[in-house]
Amino acid sequence: MSIVVTGATGNVGRALVGLLAAAGEQVVAVARRITPADVPEGVRAVPADLADPASLRPALAGAEALFLLAAGEQPDGVLAAARESGITKVVLLSSQGVATRPEAYRHPARFEEAVAASGLDWTVLRSGGMASNVLAWAEPVRAHRTAAAPFADVALPFVAPDDVAAAAAAVLTRDGYKGATYVLTGPEATTPRQRAAAIAEAIGEPITFVEQSREQAHEQMSRFMPLPVVEGTLAILGMPTEEEQRVSPDLARLLGRPGTSFASWARRNAAAFR
Numbered sequence: 001m002s003i004v005v006t007g008a009t010g011n012v013g014r015a016l017v018g019l020l021a022a023a024g025e026q027v028v029a030v031a032r033r034i035t036p037a038d039v040p041e042g043v044r045a046v047p048a049d050l051a052d053p054a055s056l057r058p059a060l061a062g063a064e065a066l067f068l069l070a071a072g073e074q075p076d077g078v079l080a081a082a083r084e085s086g087i088t089k090v091v092l093l094s095s096q097g098v099a100t101r102p103e104a105y106r107h108p109a110r111f112e113e114a115v116a117a118s119g120l121d122w123t124v125l126r127s128g129g130m131a132s133n134v135l136a137w138a139e140p141v142r143a144h145r146t147a148a149a150p151f152a153d154v155a156l157p158f159v160a161p162d163d164v165a166a167a168a169a170a171v172l173t174r175d176g177y178k179g180a181t182y183v184l185t186g187p188e189a190t191t192p193r194q195r196a197a198a199i200a201e202a203i204g205e206p207i208t209f210v211e212q213s214r215e216q217a218h219e220q221m222s223r224f225m226p227l228p229v230v231e232g233t234l235a236i237l238g239m240p241t242e243e244e245q246r247v248s249p250d251l252a253r254l255l256g257r258p259g260t261s262f263a264s265w266a267r268r269n270a271a272a273f274r
Contacts, residue, residue: 001173007067015166016168021042022040023169051073056082061086063086068082093125112181128156129158129159146207147196148212150212159186183250187261
């Protein structure tokens with residue numbers, strides 16, 4: 001099967017490309033500034049932008065399945081290009097916030113609606129918070145052995161990006177998932193304070209955890225996130241619903257194994273914090 005992976009240089013996309021290539025699938029890796037050096041041998045790298053559906057056509061030509069991020073502003077245009085190119089299956093990576101915070105997560109909701117109306121066989125993967133979000137701590141941990149976050153003792157079941165990629169690979173390459181939506185979380189809820197401690201254990205060095213105020217976190221996040229997403233994210237981090245704190249069984253069902261614990265993810269990524 002020929003599979004197009006958008007966001008192929010991101011935390012999930014890069015892992016997904018590697019899994020599919022290792023399984024012998026024909027993979028076309030798409031990102032804005034991707035080069036052949038960014039992908040494994042045998043994978044075709046095609047620069048394209050989801051904000052410009054026409055730029056995707058060289059990647060989509062001859063492919064059968066598409067892994068799509070809820071990115072850009074033209075889901076209908078992207079899906080029309082996919083359909084016209086012969087794509088029959090689309091797997092969308094969306095957000096758990098579509099269900100739990102619909103006012104704040106209207107953008108991925110638009111993608112979900114477009115995918116459901118596309119006429120293609122579709123599956124939606126709604127990810128909870130990702131373990132890789134704490135890579136924002138990498139520079140201060142390396143430089144000062146400090147990590148700062150708000151809501152120090154509020155626990156959420158962060159999911160490892162590699163597990164999200166493995167779930168996507170399963171859905172893309174097997175049958176039986178048409179029209180289904182899955183919520184992907186980690187196997188246990190951890191707090192920011194506990195995550196900092198796990199990183200400290202992984203690198204064998206003490207880390208000082210600093211609890212930010214909501215206002216400090218808002219100012220920092222506003223530098224790189226749209227305001228509605230900042231508000232929605234802080235609401236999840238500080239006042240999560242019961243559903244947002246619940247460990248979903250969907251990942252284990254898709255993979256046939258438990259998800260990766262945050263401590264395991266930290267050990268695997270310790271080099272980023274040393």
